Amino acid sequence: MAKKNRLIQFIKIIVLATAICILMFYIKARSNYNVNIGFASDNAMYDNPLIGFAPSADNTELCEKAKLVYIRLTWADWEPREGSFDIDGLENRFNLQRWKSENKHAIIRFVCDIPRSESHMDIPEWLYSKTSTGTFYDTVLGKGYCPDYSDQTFKEYHKRALEALAEYCNRDHFVSFVQLGSLGHWGEWHATGNNDESLMPSEEVCEEYVNLYSQNFKNALLMTRRNYNFAMEQGYGVFNDMVGHSGDTAKWIDWLNKGGTQRTSGQELTLKPVPDIGIVHPVGGEFTSSVPMEEILGNGLGDVLQNVTTSRMTYLGPKVPDFTDEQYALTMDSILRRMGYRIYLSRLKMLYNYSSNTLNMTLSFRNSGNAGFYFDWPVTMVVFDKDKKKVFWQGLDIDLRKLTKDEDVSTTVSVPFSEKISDEFYLGLYVTDYDGKDHVILSQFPAEDITYIDDVQIVYHYPDDNDKEKTKG
The missing domain is CATH 2.60.40.10 (Immunoglobulins)
Structure with a gap:
């Protein structure tokens, strides 16, 4: 009987030892994971969505090499006849169906006033007949017509036009960034008359336009030319249309860091300090037309690289160099390496x-x-x-x-x-x-x-x- 018990114990020990060995082997094998x-x-990875150069969407050669495209739309082109919004014209002129099919994303700006060499208007003729309260100007910036942005009738028709544009943009996620235009020369929120007077409306009226954009654009991020207090409080980004002009860009960056004010025809606009805005909200811009591109990319390149880095810029357009030209390849690469995520x-x-x-x-x-x-x-x-x-x-x-x-x-x-x-x-x-x-x-x-x-x-x-x-x- 004793021998039988010892045999059973021995077998148990063998089984247990075997089980322990198997378990240890199993644990060791699983520890490899x-x-x-x-x-x-x-x-060096910058060939990604939402960053880089954003040439005008009607420039097919440049847009073929870009991830972003830029749409600058005048009110005259958007609503040539009262209540008739020219979606077909918008899509055909800027090749939007093609860019959508190629999975590009877009920046859009709606503008009412672009200074040119000849006298003209960028709002529809039918609207001018209803609101002739604006100012024809002929200044060093060019010739054109600046609407009275505080005119109640103008604001009502502008609201309808912008709502229609937002409805079109909200259909999909193609438009990723909306630059607040509407006000000022080039939609840049500055406007000057023949006697150097400001044609910009007061802060209260400007805030009405900001709120109109906020209420209507649902899928895109909104951006303003400067870091206006009421826009920053709503989470807007900013853009600088003077990249390559050292003095103006230095002033713009100083506004980001320290704040400031901007004169209008009434109450001043207040600029809120947002030194790290590019981390949480987009920063864009374009190269200035006031400095030759050869100079910007030559002696001025160091300043451009510093400013793009300091302001945490994500994109540049529609004024961009011809980045399809091989002579600019290294220069473009050095700029792109400093942009975006x-x-x-x-x-x-x-x-x-x-x-x-x-x-x-x-x-x-x-x-x-x-x-x-x-x-x-x-x-x-x-x-x-x-x-x-x-x-x-x-x-x-x-x-x-x-x-x-x-x-x-x-x-x-x-x-x-x-x-x-x-x-x-x-x-x-x-x-x-x-x-x-x-x-x-x-x-x-x-x-x-x-x-x-x-x-x-x-x-x-x-x-x-x-x-x-x-x-x-």
């Missing part, structure tokens, strides 16, 4: 969970660019097996607008473990616009090593990447 890898950013996966932590049989992945992101990302575009994670077949995907709970270069923003996903991914798998990420058509390329370093499966950018490959030494950027 426990990783903590940092990734660096490649800031650079989103990247900064760290991946992966831990196998024995109780749930899952791979728990913590994905951390940063934005190493000079400017922010201003839209909550969806981010999706995809896992492919060794045959590059999709086995798991999930939308990530992450807001790209919160990313900065100083701190990780992280989210965790539990991936069901199976034999399909036990030996090898690929982890991919993709960021799309709201329509799922345009993609952001993550700025993973080095850019030349970026690979894809279908349209999904691959950021990690098991087991190969476990053997690679990666450092955090």
Whole structure:
């Protein structure tokens, strides 16, 4: 009997030892999935949506090479006959159906007054007959007609015209940025008469126009020429149409940093200090026409690079250099490197969970660019097996607008473990616009090593990447 008991105990010990060995082997095998890898950013990555040069949408040669297009629309062109809004004319002149099909995004500005070499009006003739209270001018800026923006009849018809334009833009997400035009020469919110008097309305009237834009444009981000207090309080961005003019741009940046005032025909406009506006709200602009482009990109290039960086600029247009000309290639590259966002996966932590049989992945992101990302575009994670077949995907709970270069923003996903991914798998990420058509390329370093499966950018490959030494950027 004693021998039998000893035999049973011995068998139990053998079984237990075997089980322990199997468990230790199992644990060791699963521990291979426990990783903590940092990734660096490649800031040379600028061929992405919503950033870069934005040539006029009627310039097909330049727009073919750009991600953004620019639309400057006069009221005379938008509403040639009272109550008749020329959508066909807008789309045909600016090739909008083509640019939409190519997944580009647009900036639009609605204008009522563009100084030119000859006398003219940029509001419709029928509107002038109803509101002839404005001013014909002939100044150093050119000739034209500045409406009386405080005229009640003018404001009522302007409201209808802008509502119709907003309704058109709100149909999709093609127009991503709206520059507040409407007021002033070129829609830049400054206007001067023949005696150097300001033709801009008072602050109270200006705020009415700002509120009208806020109430009607739903999908695009709004931007003003200067950092007006009432616009900044509503989360507007800003734009500088004098890039390349050192003095004017220095003054504009000083306004951003310190605030200031702007004269009008009545109460002054107040400028609110917003020194870091480009992190959370867009900053745009265009090159000035007052300085030859050869000078801007020659002796003035250093100032341009500094100003683009300091103001955290995201785009420039419609006045842009001929960036299809090879002689400007290095210059254009140096400007583009300083513009916009650079989103990247900064760290991946992966831990196998024995109780749930899952791979728990913590994905951390940063934005190493000079400017922010201003839209909550969806981010999706995809896992492919060794045959590059999709086995798991999930939308990530992450807001790209919160990313900065100083701190990780992280989210965790539990991936069901199976034999399909036990030996090898690929982890991919993709960021799309709201329509799922345009993609952001993550700025993973080095850019030349970026690979894809279908349209999904691959950021990690098991087991190969476990053997690679990666450092955090």
